[in-house]
Amino acid sequence: MLTACESGGLSRARLGRMQEVLARHVAEGGVPGLVALVSRRGEIHVETVGRIAAGGAPMQRDSIFRISSMTKPVTAAAAMILVEECRLRLNDPVDRWLPELADRKVLRAIESDVGDTVPAARAITLRDLLTFRLGLGMIPVFPQRYPIQMAMADAGFAPGPVFPSFPPDELMRRYGTLPLAYQPGERWLYNTGSEILGVLIARVAGTSLARFMQERIFAPLGMKDTAFHVPPLKRERFATCYGRDHATGALKVFDDPVDGNYATPPVFENGSAGLVSTADDFNAFAQMLLNGGRLGTERILSRPSVELMTSDQLAPAHRQGSELLLGGALSWGFGLSVCTGRNDLCQVPGRYGWDGGYGTSWHSDPREEMTGILLTQRLLDAPQPPPVFTDFWTSAYQAIDD
Known part of the structure; x- marks a missing residue:
């Protein structure tokens, strides 16, 4: 019609x-x-x-x-609201709000055991989360064969239709136990950036992600459902x-x-x-x-x-x-x-x-x-x-x- x-x-x-x-x-x-x-x-x-x-x-x-x-572009728009208010900056490290991601270790090679790491060359930034270049995410190799893929699955982050259901602080604690697969800014890896971005938005805004989106996006746009x-x-x-x-x-x-x-x-x-x-x-x-x-x-x-x-x-x-x-x-x-x-x-x-x-x-x-x-x-x-x-x-x- x-x-x-x-x-x-x-x-x-x-x-x-x-x-x-x-x-x-x-x-x-x-x-x-x-x-x-x-x-x-x-x-x-x-x-x-x-x-x-x-x-x-x-x-x-x-x-x-x-x-x-x-959901991902909606979360990105929410983050950009905070950037426009100068409460976040694209190139600033997120360590202040996400200390679980500070002082990262990075795999020496994608095939390495999870303990075979080198220090991260720099901190993870908001831009890295928005562009999926933080160094964590889905490794597009199937069937899974790399140790980092097994470690992510053991932590509750296996790719598939069942999504993580941990409280935000527990989610970040689990991500904090994992090494990065690549150096920050080096490679596009799907999905994880938006999960972490939602936690960042809530911590910076001092409210839940749901409430922030409702007040700043859904209500103004009439997105009632x-x-x-x-x-x-x-x-x-x-x-x-x-x-x-x-x-x-x-x-x-x-x-x-x-x-x-x-x-x-x-x-x-x-x-x-x-x-x-x-x-x-x-x-x-x-x-x-x-x-x-x-x-x-x-x-x-x-x-x-x-x-x-x-x-x-x-x-x-x-x-x-x-x-x-x-x-x-x-x-x-x-x-x-x-x-x-x-x-x-x-x-x-x-x-x-x-x-x-x-x-x-x-x-x-x-x-x-x-x-x-x-x-x-x-x-x-x-x-x-x-x-x-x-x-x-x-x-x-x-x-x-x-």
Whole structure:
């Protein structure tokens, strides 16, 4: 359904293709249901297909989804609020607020035992956390074979769909027991930077990450359903999350709305992957970035901050070994990917955003003045986008009519 006049340069007929394509994915059993949103120059197109759970109520526009790694850019924006207030500086060491990361040791080589280390050449900075260059993160080698991978798993940081659930101080204590895999600033390693960044924001702000985000981002933008858990009164709108049973190929429940991981406030408000949201809520955040930090009368960030967040912050050497997640046409800004080359219909230089491992995708394209959001609740089986993602983005870009 179109929720605004056709003034944004989107073809109504071609948007019809999107509905057909997405409906086919649901009918074939790939996902139980989904919500898709495309916004361009004030025109918003929304598709709701399927059901909130297998055999459940129909999917609605305001259905709530676990957005997992789409949390990362929100956390980065929260950090930039503190930078603009001069409570944090990009190049200052974070030791004052995160003493657990002071005086780091670094593996002599990635293959080394965890006790075979050298001193860190410098301290970890806020910039390192935002760009995932702190020296800790997912080592993209599978099956795992390096001692540091085993040590991270033993500490509770194994890669996968189950996220850390330690209180923030315990989380930082555990990270403090690990050596860095690389020198600070040397290499892009996924995920850990945003987990630690959330703890840093809370300590600097003197409040919880949830409260800071609510007061400084969610409330001003009208993001009324975005939070770290779903209260009982909203639970009927909360989609069930599914994974693939590898033995049978059938979908099985991974996280239930009633008694799952989001039914109560978490002990760790995960700045990397902990938020739930809706299509319209996240579109408000996305439009704020696309508008240079403002939505309506509310300014969350300055335009220069948004430009910094959404520009490429990595040199080629930083991306070494990142091909599994970034491929050949993506780099990284602050908490989100940045497209640097054109190798597909939707891969446009300057486009930015990120996907979520529980089956969500968001990207904004400044040149096209367009944002797309796809929300499903089917765990991703691989780092590469699933067919429903690829087809959604193809459908969005083929609908451009100018």
